[in-house]
Amino acid sequence: MERINLKGLGVALITPFNEDETIDFTALGKLIEHLIQNNIDYLVVLGTTAETPTLSTEEKKEVVSFVKQRVNGRVPIVLGVGGNCTNSVVNQLKNDDYDGIDAILSVVPYYNKPSQEGIYQHYKAIAQATDLPIILYNVPGRTGVNMTAETTLRIAREFENVVAIKEASGNIVQMDDIIKNKPADFMVISGDDGITFPLITLGAVGVISVIGNAFPKEFGKMVRLALNGDYDSALRIHHEFTELFSLLFVDGNPAGVKAMLNAMGYICNKLRLPLVPTRITTYEKMRVVLDNLNIKC
Numbered sequence: 148m149e150r151i152n153l154k155g156l157g158v159a160l161i162t163p164f165n166e167d168e169t170i171d172f173t174a175l176g177k178l179i180e181h182l183i184q185n186n187i188d189y190l191v192v193l194g195t196t197a198e199t200p201t202l203s204t205e206e207k208k209e210v211v212s213f214v215k216q217r218v219n220g221r222v223p224i225v226l227g228v229g230g231n232c233t234n235s236v237v238n239q240l241k242n243d244d245y246d247g248i249d250a251i252l253s254v255v256p257y258y259n260k261p262s263q264e265g266i267y268q269h270y271k272a273i274a275q276a277t278d279l280p281i282i283l284y285n286v287p288g289r290t291g292v293n294m295t296a297e298t299t300l301r302i303a304r305e306f307e308n309v310v311a312i313k314e315a316s317g318n319i320v321q322m323d324d325i326i327k328n329k330p331a332d333f334m335v336i337s338g339d340d341g342i343t344f345p346l347i348t349l350g351a352v353g354v355i356s357v358i359g360n361a362f363p364k365e366f367g368k369m370v371r372l373a374l375n376g377d378y379d380s381a382l383r384i385h386h387e388f389t390e391l392f393s394l395l396f397v398d399g400n401p402a403g404v405k406a407m408l409n410a411m412g413y414i415c416n417k418l419r420l421p422l423v424p425t426r427i428t429t430y431e432k433m434r435v436v437l438d439n440l441n442i443k444c
């Protein structure tokens with residue numbers, strides 16, 4: 148298995164929609180170019196931010212094919228492959244085409260709330276079903292269950308192709324425990340834009356970012372400064388974004404970042420139900436913050 152470098156800024160790609168709710172591939176192509184030209188380190192496709200639960204099987208295939216064609220090997224592509232039925236995920240890994248995919252991101256099973264042993268067995272089955280590098284994804288606010296540091300470390304030590312975790316538990320003590328006790332080549336990635344800076348100072352290698360869709364250059368600079376140990380400069384940029392972090396998520400994800408990208412002229416401000424666009428009051432607050440940041444909106 149070829150190791151993938153997940154250091155730096157990964158962006159969890161949104162799915163732009165037209166007003167009739169079809170996928171806007173023209174806007175998606177422009178956004179991909181915007182991200183690559185602003186030096187993101189890798190793309191994450193069909194994650195939470197992509198509104199993946201609202202996409203049909205055929206649409207998912209079309210998005211993956213389009214992204215691979217447009218990226219054309221310029222940056223690594225990480226594909227979201229997860230679910231709460233282990234057999235379905237395993238069958239998907241065994242039967243789908245992963246040519247052009249550099250790693251998979253697989254979320255802790257949601258809704259059915261497995262035990263820690265159940266989580267371990269789920270990832271064991273996944274690790275044995277593919278040779279691709281696997282990134283674990285712990286996001287208890289969405290899944291309803293937290294994968295503990297102990298379980299994460301157990302999986303990391305036992306399966307060579309489990310190479311990283313996207314940690315979005317919000318529990319700094321837990322994340323620090325993983326960083327402190329992990330195998331040397333296992334990577335911890337922030338799954339939350341707002342705590343990326345402090346997590347890098349503890350030893351995380353970067354972030355899989357939502358805000359990076361809109362601000363790849365600025366946020367990427369913060370990540371790289373922090374990774375290079377220039378904490379004072381990185382902290383200044385982090386503080387500039389603090390208010391924006393909360394506004395981006397107050398009405399749910401990706402409502403905030405889609406509103407931002409709409410204001411910047413990249414996409415229609417369209418989501419698929421049950422998600423709805425951000426409130427006007429939130430949108431106006433975003434504009435004020437952007438004006439203060441001197442970012443054109």
